Amino acid sequence: MEAILQLQPLLNIKSICYLSPKPIIFLHQNFRPLTRSRVTFCSSSPTPFSTGNSLIQQEDTIIFSLLERSQYSHDSVAYDKDVIFLDDSKGSLVDYMLFQHEKLHAQVGRYKSEEENTFFPQFFPNPRLPHVQYPQVLHHCADSININHKIRSDYFEKIVPEIAKAKNNDEGGSIAVCDILCLQALSKRIHYGKFVAEAKFQEARSKYEAAIKAKDRKLLLELLTDKTVEAIVKKRVELKAKAFGQVVQIDEAYNVANPTYKINPSFIANLFEEWVMPLTKEVQVEYLLRILD
Numbered sequence: 001m002e003a004i005l006q007l008q009p010l011l012n013i014k015s016i017c018y019l020s021p022k023p024i025i026f027l028h029q030n031f032r033p034l035t036r037s038r039v040t041f042c043s044s045s046p047t048p049f050s051t052g053n054s055l056i057q058q059e060d061t062i063i064f065s066l067l068e069r070s071q072y073s074h075d076s077v078a079y080d081k082d083v084i085f086l087d088d089s090k091g092s093l094v095d096y097m098l099f100q101h102e103k104l105h106a107q108v109g110r111y112k113s114e115e116e117n118t119f120f121p122q123f124f125p126n127p128r129l130p131h132v133q134y135p136q137v138l139h140h141c142a143d144s145i146n147i148n149h150k151i152r153s154d155y156f157e158k159i160v161p162e163i164a165k166a167k168n169n170d171e172g173g174s175i176a177v178c179d180i181l182c183l184q185a186l187s188k189r190i191h192y193g194k195f196v197a198e199a200k201f202q203e204a205r206s207k208y209e210a211a212i213k214a215k216d217r218k219l220l221l222e223l224l225t226d227k228t229v230e231a232i233v234k235k236r237v238e239l240k241a242k243a244f245g246q247v248v249q250i251d252e253a254y255n256v257a258n259p260t261y262k263i264n265p266s267f268i269a270n271l272f273e274e275w276v277m278p279l280t281k282e283v284q285v286e287y288l289l290r291i292l293d
């Protein structure tokens with residue numbers, strides 16, 4: 001991978017702008033809506049325990065990406081570690097495409113956005129554009145929190161083998177494209193924990209301060225956990241996985257066959273319960289631990 005990092009010099013791009021959605025911090029209904037500079041903190045849910053727009057939208061992106069990925073195999077040439085690329089660099093096709101994808105996006109300012117976290121933090125080119133500026137909402141410690149290495153290894157070891165059913169197809173390029181979409185969607189959702197933690201801290205500073213000063217991770221985790229919200233997230237994700245992932249089969253008389261699913265909906269729901277939300281909380285704890293620095 002080191003070698004890949006030394007690939008060609010950056011292109012000189014002067015006039016492209018990376019468009020990120022306006023950063024929106026989701027909050028529970030029980031958080032007051034806040035505004036701060038150009039950032040809107042909003043709560044769109046009518047119920048006291050549900051999460052707001054951004055996380056809900058990100059669930060859709062994750063589920064659609066996983067569904068796309070599920071049509072390909074998990075033992076593809078795309079994962080062959082010893083593929084040789086330009087300049088004798090070695091890595092898998094997926095590594096190479098992810099790296100080049102991020103490098104291009106870094107050049108146009110993507111990773112200047114607080115919502116974005118690179119998979120190659122050791123290689124972090126400054127944008128080639130003069131005026132890439134995003135609103136700064138988070139404490140500066142946010143830059144030092146990046147758990148993409150874990151997201152990446154879990155994704156390839158635990159998620160892909162479960163969702164990718166086909167055997168031995170060689171569509172390595174398509175597989176890499178899908179993997180990049182999945183990884184970036186999961187990474188964004190999980191690192192949104194920084195925004196959640198910032199919102200929670202602003203709302204109830206005194207609740208967290210003692211635990212932060214005592215560096216008490218366990219207590220912080222307890223304080224920020226809301227099991228009712230987690231149960232709602234899990235159920236909503238399961239319903240979405242059913243709705244988006246149903247294989248619709250009808251005969252000539254329009255009779256609909258019993259539904260089958262591209263990915264078992266409970267797998268996706270459990271993924272959120274056992275992996276996405278715990279990692280989001282891990283990011284929240286890391287952020288809170290540094291917020292008083």
Ligand SMILES: O=C(O)C(=O)C[C@]1(C(=O)O)C=C[C@@H](O)C=C1
Nearest residue numbers: 051196225226227229230277280
């Ligand atoms: O909504 C919150 O309060 C969050 O912290 C987010 C989140 C999640 O990842 O969805 C994480 C922890 C909580 O226990 C509930 C939900």
